[in-house]
Every structure is written in C-alpha cells, then in structure tokens.
Amino acid sequence: MSKKNSEYLINRKDNQYEVVIGLEVHAQVLSESKLFSTSATKFGAEPNTQVSLVDAAFPGMLPVINEFCVKQAIKTGIGLNAKINKRSVFDRKNYFYADLPQGYQISQFKDPIIGEGKVILDMPDGQKEVGIERLHLEQDAGKSIHDLDPQNTFVDLNRSGVALMEIVSKPDLRSPDEVSAYIKKLRSIMRYLGTCDGNMQEGSLRADVNVSVRAKGSKEFGTRCEIKNVNSIKFMQMAIEYEANRQVDLIEEGKSIDQETRLFDTKKNETRSMRSKEDAHDYRYFPDPDLLPLEVSDEFVNELKNNIPELPDDKKKRFIAEFKLSPYEATILVSDIDTAKYFEEVVAKMGKNKDMKLAVNWITSELFAVLNNKNLEISQSPVSAKNLAILVNLIKNGTISGKIAKTVFELMLDGDKDPQKIVEEKGLKQQSDPKAIEALIDKIINDNREKAIEYKQGKEKLFGFFVGQAMKASSGKANPQLINEILKKKLQ
Amino acid sequence: MSDITKQSLTELIENIKDKKLSSTEVTKAFIDRSEKSKELNAYINEDFTSALDKAKKFDQKPNLDLKLPGIPMAVKDLFCTKDVKTTAGSKILNNFVPTYESTVTDNIWREGAILLGKLNCDEFAMGSSNETSFFGNVQNPIDKDLVPGGSSGGSASAVAGQLTPITIGTDTGGSIRQPASFTGTVGLKPTYGSCSRYGIVAFASSLDQAGPMAQNVKDCALLQEVISTYDPKDSTSIDFKRNQYSKKLTNNIKGKKIGIPKEYRVDGMPKEIEDLWQKGIQYVKDCGAETIDISLPHTSYALPTYYIVAPAEASSNLARYDGVKYGFRAKGENLIDMYEKTRSEGFGAEVQRRIMIGTYVLSSGYYDAYYLKAQKVRKLIKNDFDEAYKKVDAILTPSTPSSAFKIGEKTNDPVSMYLNDIFTVPVNLAGLPGISIPAGHDSKGYPLGLQIIGKAFDEQNILNIAFAMEEKINFKNKITDWWIK
Numbered sequence: 001m002s003k004k005n006s007e008y009l010i011n012r013k014d015n016q017y018e019v020v021i022g023l024e025v026h027a028q029v030l031s032e033s034k035l036f037s038t039s040a041t042k043f044g045a046e047p048n049t050q051v052s053l054v055d056a057a058f059p060g061m062l063p064v065i066n067e068f069c070v071k072q073a074i075k076t077g078i079g080l081n082a083k084i085n086k087r088s089v090f091d092r093k094n095y096f097y098a099d100l101p102q103g104y105q106i107s108q109f110k111d112p113i114i115g116e117g118k119v120i121l122d123m124p125d126g127q128k129e130v131g132i133e134r135l136h137l138e139q140d141a142g143k144s145i146h147d148l149d150p151q152n153t154f155v156d157l158n159r160s161g162v163a164l165m166e167i168v169s170k171p172d173l174r175s176p177d178e179v180s181a182y183i184k185k186l187r188s189i190m191r192y193l194g195t196c197d198g199n200m201q202e203g204s205l206r207a208d209v210n211v212s213v214r215a216k217g218s219k220e221f222g223t224r225c226e227i228k229n230v231n232s233i234k235f236m237q238m239a240i241e242y243e244a245n246r247q248v249d250l251i252e253e254g255k256s257i258d259q260e261t262r263l264f265d266t267k268k269n270e271t272r273s274m275r276s277k278e279d280a281h282d283y284r285y286f287p288d289p290d291l292l293p294l295e296v297s298d299e300f301v302n303e304l305k306n307n308i309p310e311l312p313d314d315k316k317k318r319f320i321a322e323f324k325l326s327p328y329e330a331t332i333l334v335s336d337i338d339t340a341k342y343f344e345e346v347v348a349k350m351g352k353n354k355d356m357k358l359a360v361n362w363i364t365s366e367l368f369a370v371l372n373n374k375n376l377e378i379s380q381s382p383v384s385a386k387n388l389a390i391l392v393n394l395i396k397n398g399t400i401s402g403k404i405a406k407t408v409f410e411l412m413l414d415g416d417k418d419p420q421k422i423v424e425e426k427g428l429k430q431q432s433d434p435k436a437i438e439a440l441i442d443k444i445i446n447d448n449r450e451k452a453i454e455y456k457q458g459k460e461k462l463f464g465f466f467v468g469q470a471m472k473a474s475s476g477k478a479n480p481q482l483i484n485e486i487l488k489k490k491l492q
Numbered sequence: 493m494s495d496i497t498k499q500s501l502t503e504l505i506e507n508i509k510d511k512k513l514s515s516t517e518v519t520k521a522f523i524d525r526s527e528k529s530k531e532l533n534a535y536i537n538e539d540f541t542s543a544l545d546k547a548k549k550f551d552q553k554p555n556l557d558l559k560l561p562g563i564p565m566a567v568k569d570l571f572c573t574k575d576v577k578t579t580a581g582s583k584i585l586n587n588f589v590p591t592y593e594s595t596v597t598d599n600i601w602r603e604g605a606i607l608l609g610k611l612n613c614d615e616f617a618m619g620s621s622n623e624t625s626f627f628g629n630v631q632n633p634i635d636k637d638l639v640p641g642g643s644s645g646g647s648a649s650a651v652a653g654q655l656t657p658i659t660i661g662t663d664t665g666g667s668i669r670q671p672a673s674f675t676g677t678v679g680l681k682p683t684y685g686s687c688s689r690y691g692i693v694a695f696a697s698s699l700d701q702a703g704p705m706a707q708n709v710k711d712c713a714l715l716q717e718v719i720s721t722y723d724p725k726d727s728t729s730i731d732f733k734r735n736q737y738s739k740k741l742t743n744n745i746k747g748k749k750i751g752i753p754k755e756y757r758v759d760g761m762p763k764e765i766e767d768l769w770q771k772g773i774q775y776v777k778d779c780g781a782e783t784i785d786i787s788l789p790h791t792s793y794a795l796p797t798y799y800i801v802a803p804a805e806a807s808s809n810l811a812r813y814d815g816v817k818y819g820f821r822a823k824g825e826n827l828i829d830m831y832e833k834t835r836s837e838g839f840g841a842e843v844q845r846r847i848m849i850g851t852y853v854l855s856s857g858y859y860d861a862y863y864l865k866a867q868k869v870r871k872l873i874k875n876d877f878d879e880a881y882k883k884v885d886a887i888l889t890p891s892t893p894s895s896a897f898k899i900g901e902k903t904n905d906p907v908s909m910y911l912n913d914i915f916t917v918p919v920n921l922a923g924l925p926g927i928s929i930p931a932g933h934d935s936k937g938y939p940l941g942l943q944i945i946g947k948a949f950d951e952q953n954i955l956n957i958a959f960a961m962e963e964k965i966n967f968k969n970k971i972t973d974w975w976i977k
Contacts, residue, residue, distance in 0.1 A: 053591075053592060056817055057812040057817070058592070058817075059588070059590070059694070059812070060572045060689070060691040060692050060693050060694060062689060062690055062725060062726050062727065064724065064725060064727050092808050094808050094811060094854070096811065096831055101816070103808070103810075103811020103812050104811055153827070282855050282856050284807075284854035284855055284859075285854075285859075286859070286863060289696070290728065291727050
C-alpha cells in the first residue's frame with residue numbers, strides 16, 4: 001500500500017489498484033414521533049413501550065405522514081445543496097421478517113423526496129466534491145433479539161416505524177480517509193440543521209458501504225460488493241481496507257468478483273458473504289396505496305430555505321473573512337456545531353480588543369485536551385465560553401502570562417470559576433512595573449556575578465538561566481517581555 | 493307490534509322518536525328473528541346480550557336527536573369493532589379481538605345505533621358468493637341453497653331476511669352492489685375517499701370503500717350521511733362537502749341526462765338482463781330524465797385490470813398476517829417454516845390464489861407487463877368516465893350479468909366467478925359512486941338489480957335517481973321465510 005500524493009492505492013507486483021466507494025447512509029430523523037404514527041422515538045426505552053397499533057400493523061391500521069419528518073428531510077436536502085422534488089412517492093418494499101410487522105417497509109423507490117446534490121470535503125491536500133445521488137424517507141424496522149432465550153427470538157418494535165433518511169452518495173469516494181471525512185461532513189451538516197443527532201453509538205447514523213476496485217487509470221467500474229449496516233467510522237474504514245484487498249487478491253489470482261452483500265465481522269476484522277446477487281430479495285416495490293403522492297409547494301420549501309441556519313461551509317468562509325482565521329483553524333472550529341457555537345460565544349464575550357489567534361489556540365489545544373481527557377462533548381465543557389473569553393483577555397491585556405494562564409485554567413476546571421477572581425485570590429497578577437523588575441534583576445546579577453561575566457564573554461545560552469531566575473524570584477508573575485528587555489540592557 | 497322487523501329503518505326511527513317503540517323492543521325483535529334464522533348463517537359472531545343491554549340503557553335515557561336512535565344493526569365482519577371479535581371471514585383472524593373501532597362503525601354508534609353482531613363475508617372480502625368464508629356459506633333468503641352474492645353476502649342476506657334493519661358492507665369490485673342485486677336490496681358504493689378506511693380490514697387499499705346496504709333508497713341515503721366523514725386517520729379520505737343525503741333526497745330528476753354505455757351489452761348476457769336494462773331506461777324516461785347513448789371504450793379491460801391491481805395490493809396488505817403478532821399461528825421448525833404453515837393453514841384457497849397472483853404481477857421482470865400496464869389501463873378507464881360525464885349526469889347499467897346462482901355452481905371456476913363483477917369493477921377502478929337498486933325478477937323469481945353510476949362525490953344525484961326509479965319500479969322482494977321452521 002502506498003500513499004503517493006495522498007492517493008490511496010493498493011499495490012501488487014506491477015499493478016496498482018484504485019478503490020471506488022459509494023455510501024448509503026441511514027440517518028435517523030430527529031423527531032419526537034415516528035414517520036407514520038404518533039409513537040415516541042426516545043432511545044433506550046423499555047422494549048415495546050413506544051409502539052402504536054400502526055407500528056405493530058394491526059388490521060385496518062393506516063399510515064399518516066408526519067409533516068415534521070418531511071420538513072426535516074427537505075432541510076437536509078437543502079443542506080446537501082440538493083434538488084427538492086416537489087412530488088415524491090412512498091412505495092412498499094415487501095419482505096417477511098419477524099421485526100417487520102407490516103410485511104413491508106414503507107420507503108421511497110422511484111421518486112425520492114430529494115434528488116441530486118453534493119457535499120464538499122476538506123481533505124489535507126485540498127477540497128473534494130462528493131456527489132449525492134438522492135435522499136429518501138423510509139421506516140426503520142423493529143429489532144430482533146436472538147440472545148435472550150435459547151429457543152425463542154424476542155422482538156422489540158420501539159424502532160418500528162421510526163423515520164430514517166437514506167442518503168445515497170455517488171461512487172465518488174476513493175479512500176477510507178475520504179469516507180471518514182464524508183461521514184463527518186454529513187453528520188456535521190445534519191447536526192447544524194438539527195435533522196439528525198448523528199449519534200452512531202445509538203444507531204442514529206449507520207451505513208451500507210459499496211466497495212469495488214479497478215486498475216489505476218481505468219474508467220470502468222469493477223464489480224461491487226455491499227457491506228451492510230456498518231455503525232462506526234472506524235469499522236467502515238477497516239471494512240473497506242479489508243474488502244478492497246480481498247477484491248484485489250481475487251483479481252490478482254485471476255478470479256472474478258461476485259456481486260454480493262457482505263457483513264463486516266468486527267471481531268475478526270473481515271467481511272464475509274451474506275447473500276449473493278442470485279439470492280437477492282425481490283422486494284416487489286409498488287406505490288403504497290394507503291398514501292397519496294407527497295406534494296410540497298414552493299412556499300413550503302421556501303419557508304424552510306429561509307430558516308436554514310448558517311451551515312459549516314458558509315461559517316468557515318465567514319470565520320476566515322471576519323476573524324482572519326486560517327482555513328485549517330476554521331475547518332476545525334466549524335466541523336461541529338457545538339464547537340462553532342462555543343467559539344462564537346468566546347469571540348462575542350471577548351469584546352472589542354480581542355486576540356482571535358489566542359482564542360483559537362486556547363480552544364483547540366488546552367480546552368480540546370481537557371475534553372478529550374475527560375471524554376466530554378464541548379456542550380458539556382467544564383469551562384464556559386464566557387470564562388474562557390475572560391481568561392484570553394487577561395493574557396491579551398498583560399494581566400497574566402501565558403504560563404500563569406495555564407495554572408489559572410487548571411483551577412477554572414473545578415466548577416467553572418471566574419479566572420479574574422482566581423487571579424485576584426491567588427495573587428497571580430503579572431508584575432509589569434519596570435522599576436520593580438529592574439530591582440529584581442539587579443539583585444540576581446549581583447548574586448551571580450561570575451555567570452554574568454561568562455555571558456558577556458560570549459556564553460549566550462546563559463541568558464535563559466537569568467530569565468529563569470527572574471521568573472522564579474517573582475513566582476512566575478513577572479512580565480516575561482519586560483524581563484527580557486531589562487536583562488538584555490543590564491547584561492550588555 | 494309483531495312486524496317490527498318488516499319495518500324500514502325510516503319507519504323504525506319514526507316509531508322510536510314517537511315513542512311507539514322502544515329500542516329494547518326493536519332490538520329484541522331483530523334478535524328473535526336472527527335467532528330463528530341461524531340457517532342463513534348470516535352471522536359470524538352474535539353480540540345479542542350486549543346489544544340488549546345497550547338498548548335498555550338507551551331506553552333509560554333516550555337521546556332522540558340522534559340519527560339512528562337505539563337502532564340495532566349488524567355489520568360486516570370486516571369492520572374492526574372494539575372488544576368484539578373481528579375475523580374478516582378468515583381462520584387467520586379467528587381469535588382476533590380489536591382494541592379499537594373503525595371510523596365508519598364509530599360514526600354509526602355515535603348516532604345511537606347498537607351493534608347486533610358481525611356478519612359473514614367472503615374471506616378478506618375476496619369472493620362473489622360468500623363461499624370463501626372460513627365460517628361457511630351464507631344462504632340467500634330468496635331461495636334455499638342460493639348464494640347471496642359476495643363478498644358482503646352476510647350483510648345482504650341479513651338485510652333481505654330482516655335480521656337487521658340496515659347494514660354496512662365494503663365494496664372493492666362490487667361486494668356491496670352485487671349481493672344487493674342478488675338479494676333484492678339497495679347497496680351504495682360511495683366515491684373513493686368518502687368513507688374512512690380506518691379500522692376496516694384491508695383487501696385492496698386503492699379500491700376498498702365502505703357503504704350502506706338497505707331495504708330502500710331513503711334508508712340507504714340516511715346511513716350514507718352517517719358513515720361518510722372526513723377522517724385524518726386515513727390519508728386517502730377526502731375533505732369535501734358532504735350532504736344530508738336523506739334530507740335532500742328528491743324524486744325530481746327531470747332533465748337529468750342518463751348515459752347508456754353500449755360496452756355493457758356483453759356477449760352471452762341473458763335476455764332477462766337486457767330486458768331489465770331496457771325497462772330501466774323506460775323508468776328514467778318516465779321520471780322525466782333523458783337517456784343518451786355513450787361509449788366507455790375500455791370497459792372490456794376493466795376486469796383483467798382489476799384482477800391485477802386488487803391481488804397486487806392484497807398480496808402486500810395480507811403480509812401482516814404472519815403468525816407473529818396476533819391471530820392464528822401454526823407451529824414451525826423455524827421462522828420461515830412457521831410463516832409457511834401459518835399462512836397455508838390460516839388462509840383459504842381463494843385468498844392464497846390472489847396472494848400468488850398479486851405476488852407474481854409485482855415481481856421483478858413482470859411488474860411492467862402487469863402491474864404498471866394495469867395502472868395505465870386504470871387511468872384510461874377513468875378517462876372514459878370523465879369523457880362521458882361531459883355529456884351525462886349519471887350512467888345506468890345492469891348491476892350483474894345474471895341473477896343469483898346456486899351454492900357450489902361456480903366454486904371450481906374462478907374465472908366465471910370473477911365475471912360476476914364485470915359491471916361493477918369499472919366503478920371501483922375509477923373511484924366513482926355506484927348504487928344498485930332492485931328492479932325486477934328473472935323467470936325463477938330471483939331479483940335483478942340496476943346500477944346507477946355517478947360522478948365523483950355526486951352521491952346525492954345517484955340517490956335521487958335511484959329514489960325516483962324506486963317509486964316507478966315498485967319492487968316487492970319475494971321473501972317466504974323458508975328457513976324459519
């Protein structure tokens with residue numbers, strides 16, 4: 001495997017292979033109630049406590065579309081720069097399974113609510129555009145639980161009928177890293193829009209991964225395999241890596257690749273065949289006669305368009321233009337809506353005389369490190385944006401040094417304390433009186449005359465020693481810049 | 493009053509309102525007659541004790557402002573009734589007790605009516621003779637061993653036999669109008685979207701429609717105004733202005749233009765039916781209406797189209813009866829085995845036949861040739877009617893190509909059975925209202941019906957035409973009570 005010019009290629013003897021990946025992401029619509037019923041959708045509820053007669057497919061029960069879910073899908077479509085189809089059709093996808101009470105899933109087949117769109121990925125070597133084929137609304141199935149009883153399978157219908165958005169990408173992805181960036185970008189957009197919480201642990205976001213390989217430079221697609229229902233970015237990357245190599249090995253051995261559906265075994269880190277194309281279900285799709293075609297007016301769509309919040313790409317542009325951030329810094333800050341919110345709050349609280357660079361550094365290094373250590377989301381940050389802004393301002397206006405600031409920050413972690421108060425209570429205010437510092441330095445030079453002579457004779461690295469002594473003598477509070485200036489003058 | 497059960501719904505309501513009869517008396521009379529009429533096998537499930545309780549309760553504090561004050565009524569067993577077993581005529585739902593009420597029956601009880609019991613029907617409403625019911629054949633009160641038609645055979649038999657003053661059926665391809673025609677009663681299939689499908693066991697969702705079955709047009713109009721409501725729980729329910737059909741009922745149809753479609757003159761149609769149709773044309777003319785020859789060119793495609801669309805939807809609608817959640821479950825080695833055994837043992841032959849047809853026409857490779865093409869033809873059939881209605885206000889046809897036949901006569905010939913629906917299915921495919929009224933007898937003395945097809949949402953007009961014709965026809969059903977010993 002080589003990564004020339006960050007290109008992801010698989011090498012075998014004289015041959016180089018390119019990997020082609022397309023994703024079908026299933027994103028749970030953020031909604032209080034289900035797609036066609038009024039049952040709740042709360043995660044982790046007791047089994048079968050969020051099931052209506054419609055969800056359990058009782059005789060004579062009929063689906064009624066949840067308008068809120070339609071709005072969520074359209075908002076997501078807007079976020080994906082996609083075509084909003086004013087007329088879409090719900091179809092029945094027919095198959096038998098114990099956790100599919102109707103015997104069919106209501107989905108959209110020929111006429112999805114959202115058509116073609118695109119998302120922009122920020123890759124280390126520049127931006128990459130990934131095409132979106134479509135987005136459609138569909139019902140989730142229930143959950144079969146096989147491991148609670150040796151004889152029986154239990155069925156939990158809480159998920160049955162929950163609204164999902166299936167977002168189908170074009171086969172535009174070329175590496176596990178791009179897949180990771182793509183998923184993160186989708187997640188980011190949907191979280192900005194509030195249309196999906198993107199929580200992969202809870203299954204709110206999962207994907208079927210289509211993988212094929214082809215000789216580098218080839219224009220034709222190879223035979224693809226679909227890896228079903230992968231629920232973490234790490235597993236997606238591992239599955240792609242395994243699957244691409246498996247396919248390359250087959251080609252190298254002169255064998256052909258069977259189009260099939262495969263499963264990723266996370267314990268063995270391998271994919272294995274689930275069913276071949278011949279065994280593929282015939283889903284007998286046809287328009288659901290219980291539901292009329294879904295028609296949305298221009299006004300309906302425009303109303304949603306007018307209320308779309310600033311999305312990551314636009315926010316990034318604004319951060320660069322307005323706050324003079326580097327594209328790299330801006331990308332980090334906008335990737336998650338809560339980080340962006342936090343940053344903007346810090347900016348607002350810093351007031352007029354603000355140091356943007358300093359604020360960015362404090363968020364992306366000190367704060368991120370703490371969140372990482374404590375395994376917290378930024379929304380749960382122990383230090384509020386307001387207090388972080390005060391801390392940054394204290395550094396900026398010379399009240400404390402960067403070094404002291406780190407001590408102050410440590411103290412702030414316990415109960416989101418006001419840094420101003422910490423500085424006052426602990427007497428950490430920076431000493432910036434030149435006369436006091438001069439006196440302090442005179443004493444140090446006096447106490448270390450030999451070293452001062454050595455320095456003057458050319459042993460320049462001793463300068464650091466004197467700075468250290470001065471800082472020590474002031475308990476770290478002396479203004480480092482003043483120490484430097486005065487020392488230089490005195491040691492001349 | 494010994495002849496309570498001979499009274500029409502309108503008369504019963506009047507007598508109850510005038511306090512000449514109590515709900516208890518009326519309910520008891522219909523229960524008594526029902527008890528004596530077991531041989532008709534019209535009921536799947538009787539709810540007589542509870543009905544009497546409700547009648548007594550009604551009489552203690554009678555609300556006479558209601559439209560159906562204390563009126564007992566049995567309904568087709570396709571309507572889900574809260575806490576009362578609902579089977580759809582199938583073994584697979586033999587133990588199923590809904591916890592909910594269909595919108596249509598709920599509307600009826602809200603107007604003061606009382607449930608007598610659940611009436612027999614073809615299994616999942618699939619049949620034209622009531623012979624596919626798991627609960628056995630229904631006898632036509634007209635003659636022994638005569639089918640009452642289907643699928644609302646129990647309903648037709650119960651109304652004709654005066655086991656219930658009025659009833660409701662469902663009509664997917666003729667299941668109200670054909671049995672009405674076979675039993676000398678009136679049956680209305682309303683416009684698709686007029687009556688909510690919520691809580692009705694689904695057969696073919698794009699065609700199913702509930703409707704009233706009665707002894708006369710006025711009763712039929714009254715029940716239609718009760719059951720037809722806009723229901724947000726049914727996405728195909730339509731919010732249009734509904735009439736007080738019985739109040740606006742008039743026999744003045746002067747100047748109405750009635751279309752006579754030449755394509756309904758089918759090969760092999762008995763002369764009696766042709767004669768009846770001609771008589772019908774004369775009746776409407778006598779009423780001051782004008783008849784106009786029209787063409788509905790795609791009529792001959794309606795039946796094959798129907799037998800693709802309806803089974804396709806049914807194959808999917810019936811997938812939920814899988815033994816997992818409710819209803820009958822056969823033991824199986826594993827999930828697939830359980831499915832196969834449950835559905836093989838739980839569904840009868842006709843239902844299985846239609847599930848197979850439906851599965852076939854939807855499967856990949858056949859979808860375009862069958863289902864998609866059928867949908868296109870369906871559109872053409874609807875266009876035929878749209879064209880015709882530029883010239884006429886309603887259309888007059890026979891209801892069925894023959895009178896009632898004997899039990900067992902057509903059970904081994906599904907196609908000949910399907911042909912029963914030849915005049916009724918186009919109406920379902922086009923989503924239009926149609927009413928069958930009794931218009932005469934054949935040489936055997938069996939009733940024959942005429943069908944009046946209306947424009948969408950124009951129930952009032954076809955009820956008026958039916959009302960005017962009814963007066964002219966002055967039909968008398970020949971019920972001998974042969975089954976009462």
